Amino acid sequence: DVKVTQSSRYLVKRTGEKVFLECVQDMDHENMFWYRQDPGLGLRLIYFSYDVKMKEKGDIPEGYSVSREKKERFSLILESASTNQTSMYLCASSHHQPGQPSSGANVLTFGAGSRLTVL
Amino acid sequence: KQEVTQIPAALSVPEGENLVLNCSFTDSAIYNLQWFRQDPGKGLTSLLLIQSSQREQTSGRLNASLDKSSGRSTLYIAASQPGDSATYLCAVTSGSRLTFGEGTQLTVNP
Numbered sequence: 001d002v003k004v005t006q007s008s009r010y011l012v013k014r015t016g017e018k019v020f021l022e023c024v025q026d027m028d029h030e031n032m033f034w035y036r037q038d039p040g041l042g043l044r045l046i047y048f049s050y051d052v053k054m055k056e057k058g059d060i061p062e063g064y065s066v067s068r069e070k071k072e073r074f075s076l077i078l079e080s081a082s083t084n085q086t087s088m089y090l091c092a093s094s095h096h097q098p099g100q101p102s103s104g105a106n107v108l109t110f111g112a113g114s115r116l117t118v119l
Numbered sequence: 120k121q122e123v124t125q126i127p128a129a130l131s132v133p134e135g136e137n138l139v140l141n142c143s144f145t146d147s148a149i150y151n152l153q154w155f156r157q158d159p160g161k162g163l164t165s166l167l168l169i170q171s172s173q174r175e176q177t178s179g180r181l182n183a184s185l186d187k188s189s190g191r192s193t194l195y196i197a198a199s200q201p202g203d204s205a206t207y208l209c210a211v212t213s214g215s216r217l218t219f220g221e222g223t224q225l226t227v228n229p
Contacts, residue, residue, distance in 0.1 A: 004162075042221040043208075090162055107153065108210075108217065110162035 003027070006091050006111035013118050019078040021114050023091030031094045032074035033108070034058075034066065036087040043090065049074055081118045089114045121146045121213045125220035132199055133228050140194040140223045142209035147187050150212040154183050154194050157206045157222065166207075167194075199227045 007022040025032065033048040035058075045058030047066040055066050063085060067075045074093075078085055091111040122145045132138055142152070151170045155163040167176045167183040169192070175184040182195040192209055208222040 006162075040221070043210075043219040045216070092163075107165050107168050108155075108163075109165065110155075112162045113160070115160070 004091055004093050004109050004111040006089075006114045008114050009112060011114060011116045013081050013116065015082055015118060017081050017118075019081050019116065019118075021076040021078075021089055021091075021116070023074045023076070023093075023111055024072050025074075025093040025109070026072065027093070027095075027109075028071065029093040029095050029109075030071070032068065033092045033094075034064075034074065034076045035090045035092065036060070037090055037113075038087050046076065078116075081116075083118050085116065086118045087116060089116060121149075121211060121216070121218040123209060123211055123218050123220035125207075125209060125223050127223060128221070129224040129226075131226040131228065134199060134201060136199050136227075137195070137197050138199055138225070140196070140207050140225070142192040142194070142220055144190045144192075144211045144213075144218070146213050147190050148213055149187060152183075152185055152192050152212075153210045153217075154181075154192075155208045155210065157208060159205075163208065196225075199225075201227045201229050203227050 004025045013019050031050050034046040035043045037043045044060050046064050049055050049068045052071050065077045090113050092108045094108050124143050126141050153168045154166045157163045169176045169185045180197040185192045204227050206222040206224045210217050210219045
């Protein structure tokens with residue numbers, strides 16, 4: 001089974017702290033994604049990456065950055081955490097990019113989520 | 120911009136009922152549609168993926184249909200069980216993006 005592992009399930013940080021959320025997948029997927037999920041707003045795409053050292057902004061990249069130094073690892077960085085970044089953060093990976101017509105291969109596999117609270 | 124709507128937002132049914140969850144999308148130019156399940160405090164688990172050229176997909180007691188021209192998909196759950204209680208989300212791929220609905224929270228009562 002494809003596994004996407006998010007190292008921290010629950011974090012509590014203070015305003016202004018730098019926060020690292022780590023995500024590792026073990027199926028050699030090219031594509032990795034970071035979403036945040038909030039009540040009433042659903043899942044929103046923060047950043048994504050289609051290759052090592054490649055990154056693209058999603059719909060809400062402000063206040064975030066990412067790093068993809070190795071294919072299996074995609075890190076989300078909050079340079080200076082703020083209270084409005086309190087959320088559930090979900091990492092996902094897929095073999096093919098969304099939009100590539102390949103049966104089953106662009107199924108997204110999600111990690112268990114990281115619930116971040118910023119005080 | 121693609122928008123995905125799921126109705127109802129919440130649904131409570133007695134065990135054993137057959138039920139239908141609805142998903143609608145505004146832009147019919149999609150590559151595929153996926154249904155996910157999310158348990159409280161957890162990540163999403165992919166249930167079914169329907170390519171734009173397909174009409175339906177089945178997995179066990181789950182059947183998902185797609186009517187691209189009308190911008191609709193349904194997830195049919197047969198003989199519901201308490202273990203089916205979760206939030207069900209649909210997501211459509213259009214262009215290079217996945218757009219999620221907000222989900223339907225399903226409770227199956229014993």
